[in-house]
Amino acid sequence: MHMIESDPVRKSVTVRASPQKAFEVFVNGMGDWWIKEHSLTESGQKTVMVEARAGGRWYEVGNAGEERDWGRVIACDPPHRILFAWQLNADFDFDPTFHTEVEVMFEAIGEEETTVTLVHRDLGNYGAKAKDLRGVLDSEKGWGGLLASYAAKAACQSGKRASI
Amino acid sequence: MTYEDRLFAALADPTRRGIFERLGERRRSVAELARAVPVSQPAISQHLKVLKEARLVRDEAVGARRIYSIDPAGLGQLRQWLDRFWREQLAAFESAVEAERRE
Known part of the structure; x- marks a missing residue:
């Protein structure tokens, strides 16, 4: 079985806050800013919880109280860095045998200013099995379905059909 | 198409x-x-x-x-989705930090 290589996704944003504050909001306040539509719960997203320690859970809580695991915390070094295992497979099901990494780094670049850099890597794991890749593209609740809903949302916002 | x-x-x-x-x-x-x-x-x-x-x-x-x-480029679709996904999430995060500042 061959591996499919893929570059990591890398994003950064600079916020007017200390690294301590940025880390606090990102990790302990994730439920306050995570986009509610990006949800796995049947009853809709109430909040997102991060247990900020190595081995801690990363999960979503629905309005009805149900919990859906997303992954776990591999390493936590406040206020500099947190490393997550993102364990939602291509069908958006939690799979303890599936593993991609999301690393978030907080770097002070001035007084009350912090650059937050997020790297989502090991994306090749999605393509390691053709079955999973098919799930990526094929399934209503997989990436294909989310892509379509994203496109619809983007189209609403821009007032015209988004091309993806 | x-x-x-x-x-x-x-x-x-x-x-x-x-x-x-x-x-x-x-x-x-x-x-x-x-x-x-x-x-x-x-x-x-x-x-x-x-x-x-x-x-x-x-x-x-x-x-x-x-x-x-x-074709490994077939993964481009997924990568592109994730790219937008995290961009949106970080924008939401930035708004949350800024909102706390104003409080």
């Missing part, structure tokens, strides 16, 4: 999905695929053409044969 439509159409056919999955196991020639899938060689070539147009598989010449494999 948009690229996405081609992608879904390409995988909607069970024979093509079978071929795609075989190539997921390892790279193969048309003749090898013909032995693994109960379809004639010309039909397999036709299916491969559709898969290639959807950028799901690619081919390379090895001597006189063409060897087909899964």
